[in-house]
Amino acid sequence: MSVSLTTEAPVHDAVAVPPAVSSPERKPLSKKELADDHPTWCPGCGDFSVLALFFKLLEKSKLWQEKIAIVAGIGCSSRFPYFVQAHGVHFIHGRTLPFATGIALSRPDLHVFAFGGDGDAYSIGGNHFTHTARKNVKLTYVVMDNWVYGLTKKQTSPTSPLGFKSKTDIWGAVDHPINPIKQALGAGASFVARTTHTNPNHVLQMMEAALAHDGFGYVECLSECVEFYETAFDASNPRKGGAFNPVPAEHDVTDEVAAYKLADAAFPGYFGIFHKVDRATKNAKEAQIVAESQAKVKGLKSWEILQKTFDRLK
Numbered sequence: 364m365s366v367s368l369t370t371e372a373p374v375h376d377a378v379a380v381p382p383a384v385s386s387p388e389r390k391p392l393s394k395k396e397l398a399d400d401h402p403t404w405c406p407g408c409g410d411f412s413v414l415a416l417f418f419k420l421l422e423k424s425k426l427w428q429e430k431i432a433i434v435a436g437i438g439c440s441s442r443f444p445y446f447v448q449a450h451g452v453h454f455i456h457g458r459t460l461p462f463a464t465g466i467a468l469s470r471p472d473l474h475v476f477a478f479g480g481d482g483d484a485y486s487i488g489g490n491h492f493t494h495t496a497r498k499n500v501k502l503t504y505v506v507m508d509n510w511v512y513g514l515t516k517k518q519t520s521p522t523s524p525l526g527f528k529s530k531t532d533i534w535g536a537v538d539h540p541i542n543p544i545k546q547a548l549g550a551g552a553s554f555v556a557r558t559t560h561t562n563p564n565h566v567l568q569m570m571e572a573a574l575a576h577d578g579f580g581y582v583e584c585l586s587e588c589v590e591f592y593e594t595a596f597d598a599s600n601p602r603k604g605g606a607f608n609p610v611p612a613e614h615d616v617t618d619e620v621a622a623y624k625l626a627d628a629a630f631p632g633y634f635g636i637f638h639k640v641d642r643a644t645k646n647a648k649e650a651q652i653v654a655e656s657q658a659k660v661k662g663l664k665s666w667e668i669l670q671k672t673f674d675r676l677k
């Protein structure tokens with residue numbers, strides 16, 4: 364994992380926001396080239412599937428490691444950047460999205476992926492989740508939800524169901540859990556999908572669709588913590604007698620109210636794309652403002668404009 368981002372690319376000097384950079388001529392990177400440190404997750408942890416499918420995603424989409432940045436907060440799932448040979452940042456707990464937003468806005472030549480857990484995303488980072496969704500920052504965010512704080516050894520998380528016994532709720536969780544899909548819809552997310560680590564093809568499909576989305580591509584992925592919440596998702600796993608219910612084919616992904624109703628189904632609920640609409644990204648809006656401002660100062664570089672501002676303040 365590299366921790367520094369090179370700065371040769373123009374920061375805010377670009378008018379158009381180029382898409383994630385891929386090149387059809389270059390050979391796709393293999394898992395061997397993409398893998399970095401050996402994951403430190405417990406054997407059987409659902410996070411392994413997400414990592415394996417992320418490698419597949421990069422290979423399939425021909426995204427080069429020097430053209431992506433991976434940002435995570437703190438948690439077992441947030442160790443993700445260590446395991447990928449690319450630009451990566453293991454940041455502060457819950458602050459994944461502000462950091463990822465900064466990179467996405469200032470480096471339009473990179474595609475930003477953010478990974479994290481339910482605690483990082485919906486608890487300490489809950490406010491950032493809301494605001495990044497409403498601002499429609501162009502990045503791909505995969506939340507590996509295990510309904511528990513894994514790294515800190517079993518505390519109740521915002522998605523732990525009522526009655527879940529943990530170190531913070533020894534008699535069972537009493538607080539109503541949040542529904543991440545409803546939360547994302549309520550915040551105005553432009554792409555909302557749900558998947559589960561036990562269905563690899565589906566995880567890959569959802570990540571591909573999120574990556575292709577021009578905006579905030581959010582994927583809620585059930586990822587079992589075999590150490591502190593084993594069997595949590597059995598009801599969604601056909602191999603354990605559960606049911607994997609795809610979002611009905613007739614569902615209109617542009618219909619937010621229909622998406623909300625689908626998200627209201629009791630566990631195991633539905634899996635697939637709940638919502639997808641085209642809305643201008645913050646990246647495009649900012650690039651436009653910058654271009655218009657720069658047109659007024661004719662050809663000056665960003666630092667020269669900044670210097671002029673400082674000079675005025677003297």
Ligand SMILES: Cc1ncc(C[n+]2csc(CCOP(=O)(O)OP(=O)(O)O)c2C)c(N)n1
Nearest residue numbers: 437438439440456480481482483512513514
């Ligand atoms: C500011 C701050 N508060 C609390 C912690 C302790 N802490 C580390 S990870 C974590 C929860 C992680 O849970 P989750 O995001 O669900 O990730 P998981 O380990 O389950 O993948 C907490 C509370 C911290 N590192 N920093």
Ligand code: SF4
Nearest residue numbers: 405408439513588589
């Ligand atoms: S504690 Fe749970 S979430 Fe963390 S690595 Fe182990 S199985 Fe995975």
Ligand SMILES: [Mg+2]
Nearest residue numbers: 480481509511
């Ligand atoms: Mg968790």
